[in-house]
Amino acid sequence: MFLAAKRRPLGLAVSVLLLVAALLVTGLTPAAARPAATGARIDLQVLVVTDGSREVEAFHDALDTTGVPVQVVDLADPARPRIDAAFLADRVDGRPRAKFQGVVLPGPAPRQLSAAELAALHAFERRFDVRQISALAGGGPAAGTTGPEFSGALDGLSGRLTPDALGAEFGYARGPVPFEDPSPHPDSWAEAGRALPGVRPLVTVNAPGAPRGLTVAGIRSDGGREELVLTAGYRTGASQFQVLAPGMIRWLTRGVHLGLERAWFAVHIDDVLLPNARWVPEANCTSGSDCPPEIGPRPLIRMTAEDVAYAVDWQRRHGFRMDMAYNGSGSVAAAPGAADPLTEALVAAKDEFGWINHTWSHLYLGCIRDFSVTPWECDEVPLFGWTRFVGERTIADEVRLNIDFARRHGLPIDEAELVTGEHGGLAKPPRMPEDNPNLSGALDETGILTLASDASSEPEQRMVGGANTVPRHPINLDFNTATEAETVDQYNFISTSRADGGDGTCEADGSCIPPADPVTGFRDVVVPAEADLALRHVLANDPRPHYVHQPQLTEDRTLYPILERVLGDYRALFTEDRPLLVPTMTATRDVLNGRAAFARAVTEGRVAAYVLDGVVTVATDGHVDVPLTAPPGTRLEGAPAEFGDAYGTVRSGWFPVDGARTLTLPGPGTGPTTSEEQR
Structure with missing residues (x-):
């Protein structure tokens, strides 16, 4: 499965600087430098690297129930694949291909990943504009915050989505994020701090005995890559995670992914x-x-x-x-x-x-x-x-x-x-x-x-x-x-x-x-x-x-x-x-049947999907009914109206595929965007 990116050329000065830097690093002469590609394609698939912790497994569960295809790397498995450049990307039909549209890690730097593997992940994310979610981190610079100004359980309290978050991927929510959990034990242990400059706070809390508006979820930028980091614990059934999960998946996939969600x-x-x-x-x-x-x-x-x-x-x-x-x-x-x-x-x-x-x-x-x-x-x-x-x-x-x-x-x-x-x-x-x-x-x-x-x-x-x-x-x-x-x-x-x-x-x-x-x-x-x-x-x-x-x-x-x-x-x-x-x-029966049939088709390798230059291509081996989530304004080939039904901040729906079908994403600023000219 592949997902390709929309071309986003930089200014001439930046392009020249990047080219010069590339020549200095590789030793290539201008005549030997390869021509810039028009774009890359990226699989509609998420890489989940798990250590078995409840937080990363909550994301795994949410992706599964939504219908997003995942590839799981179990860090406890001695036979797991090594995460390197070849594992993450390759070339298909002469174009660069990212094998994953998003990455979920247990934290910013899991101890089970070698320094080389972490570096390969970061380079991959920078090259293809692939986003990362770090399921749980302690407060501090790695999480995009100051050292924790509050450490303790948030059970029974309520955080709040920031106006910036509500104006984007989390626009389906009213704002409150209750920290409640089905377990009778404290489960929402948090290390909250103030967001560092350049970090985009998503959820803030007013914890007892601490400054108001401390950040427990935010997006940090790190040299051309984006990472969403959470610093409060949760599990699959926790209310705070259930409120945030749809928006976090939309952020991770830039609003374009297989599968859909409803309440x-x-x-x-x-x-x-x-x-x-x-x-x-x-x-x-x-x-x-x-x-x-x-x-x-x-x-x-x-x-x-x-x-x-x-x-x-x-x-x-x-x-x-x-x-x-x-x-x-x-x-x-x-x-x-x-x-x-x-x-x-x-x-x-x-x-x-x-x-x-x-x-x-x-x-x-x-x-x-x-x-x-x-x-x-x-x-x-x-x-x-x-x-x-x-x-x-x-x-x-x-x-x-x-x-x-x-x-x-x-x-x-x-x-x-x-x-x-x-x-x-x-x-x-x-x-x-x-x-x-x-x-x-x-x-x-x-x-x-x-x-x-x-x-x-x-x-x-x-x-x-x-x-x-x-x-x-x-x-x-x-x-x-x-x-x-x-x-x-x-x-x-x-x-x-x-x-x-x-x-x-x-x-x-x-x-x-x-x-x-x-x-x-x-x-x-x-x-x-x-x-x-x-x-x-x-x-x-x-x-x-x-x-x-x-x-x-x-x-x-x-x-x-x-x-x-x-x-x-x-x-x-x-x-x-x-x-x-x-x-x-009967409608419930059909939803459950459709999910099961689609999951089987994905497991059997009968579905491939990618974005290339603003066009989503879904190819199947035989007939498969496919669920898809996409931004408003997406058009399915041959259909007079925009794709899907409006739900939350996106549109989503099922459509039959026999062979291959394409959908055109709306203009710049939506969906995955990358260009080889930036690399």
């Missing part, structure tokens, strides 16, 4: 129209399910028409759409032979929501379950020991009956989408070590192409018959809680140690938390924990949807505070130019 947030509400069983706090069980016989029945949980009106009003006020995964049998059971007020309210507001088939009765579509033991087990055929599975006809009926319900009521569903009850039918070890063998045939028979799965146990896509799975992230408000008190009680039971009254499951992986206060714990613990987790998914370019259940939209309506925090935090960090997208399940 996605879809929320599915399961079990709509059904009633749900209720959690019993004093017994830590679910009424009618796993409670002992002496625990009497508790009221079922079901939305009301008033809850529908509230949901419609809330969505309009917050500019957000929820997707209702419905079970039609709940409507019939609620009002046999009569009209169900909840169904009438939902149908009247049907265009306010998305709709997904959740099967007719929520029947578990995996094995036949034996509830005579706790926890349940898959029933077996006597003597033979074969697992008994729900039959193909039963599965198909569950799908078709719910589609018929949607048609009768005019619900605007995509009939090729399906969420099974409890994600039933799909393998979930240890009790369901394999898929129901009858599932794939039933999906094919009913035309299902998109099938929900549980991302907490199966995070990757796969095929089930002709259907693609779409993993969904659970929001940890369970199907059996509708009040804040119930939610906190169950949250404590599953998240705390036995000594603290929990079931102790968390002890196996050390994830136990202190018990939340029964009165204030919902707002103080549950809401921030679940909202922050969902927001990390949003900021990680992850299109996979989240899901909860209809009890969270009734009684205390516990879902809304979490959604409000996610939406509020996101919109406080990013401008309207980087909107939060709400994809359908």
Whole structure:
């Protein structure tokens, strides 16, 4: 893959000086000097040199999730290649070629790199105007700052992007850069100083007991090369990194790279129209399910028409759409032979929501379950020991009956989408070590192409018959809680140690938390924990949807505070130019499929891309759908309008390539720029 540069001639005096200097160094006479090349080309690929530290690996993860091709050099690998001039560049078709459009290092001078390797990198960067990111450095001249005037943790504080940064690559952001991290330990350790003359500060902080406006991220120039240096720690999920990563990638690649990024947030509400069983706090069980016989029945949980009106009003006020995964049998059971007020309210507001088939009765579509033991087990055929599975006809009926319900009521569903009850039918070890063998045939028979799965146990896509799975992230408000008190009680039971009254499951992986206060714990613990987790998914370019259940939209309506925090935090960090997208399940499937197919094509060496004199060329071996990010004003050959969709400070999109296609970048000042006349 190659990327070529736009010609940027210098003035005559500078050109003469460079030529004279070259003659003095090489000993060549003017007659023997090679003629100046019209330009170089540079691969659309980033070199990541890693020592395994969390900061450089955060960049590696961000490049991967964006779709930017990378070549990794592991400094701990004794068989790693030596980084020299031949590793970094060569000539193709008589032109100089840079093999990388950007370089990411653990720091300005990793100890595992020899002086010769570091010198080769710097010479390469100067020659081709390739930029470098140093993932973490101590404060001082190597980072472009004075010696550190603050050393300490920034966790819980907020930095700020400078006006200069907001006016350039980071224009998608509003300015705040919160230093928060999912880890309970201090993770944002920083050495902050004042920016030295000529350094472009990007992020400043007001640290306690230190001068205001100290720099923790800035761009320093070093003899014709540019290096972005960070002096505050982070990891992949840290909020400060997630806010800055899109802009840092755009700076590194000069706004032209393969791959693209978005912020996605879809929320599915399961079990709509059904009633749900209720959690019993004093017994830590679910009424009618796993409670002992002496625990009497508790009221079922079901939305009301008033809850529908509230949901419609809330969505309009917050500019957000929820997707209702419905079970039609709940409507019939609620009002046999009569009209169900909840169904009438939902149908009247049907265009306010998305709709997904959740099967007719929520029947578990995996094995036949034996509830005579706790926890349940898959029933077996006597003597033979074969697992008994729900039959193909039963599965198909569950799908078709719910589609018929949607048609009768005019619900605007995509009939090729399906969420099974409890994600039933799909393998979930240890009790369901394999898929129901009858599932794939039933999906094919009913035309299902998109099938929900549980991302907490199966995070990757796969095929089930002709259907693609779409993993969904659970929001940890369970199907059996509708009040804040119930939610906190169950949250404590599953998240705390036995000594603290929990079931102790968390002890196996050390994830136990202190018990939340029964009165204030919902707002103080549950809401921030679940909202922050969902927001990390949003900021990680992850299109996979989240899901909860209809009890969270009734009684205390516990879902809304979490959604409000996610939406509020996101919109406080990013401008309207980087909107939060709400994809359908099919759209999510297509995004995940496209990413996987493109990644395979890159790994197999079937995609080459470079820029040469302001023209991007993408060549493929066979048909490949290619994602690309480019500056506004970029034109795809044969297309009447500018390329892609506006998102953030750039434009990006997918386009099909069979053989080779070109895109023309806008005028000077955008995209990678270099010229052999400058060398």
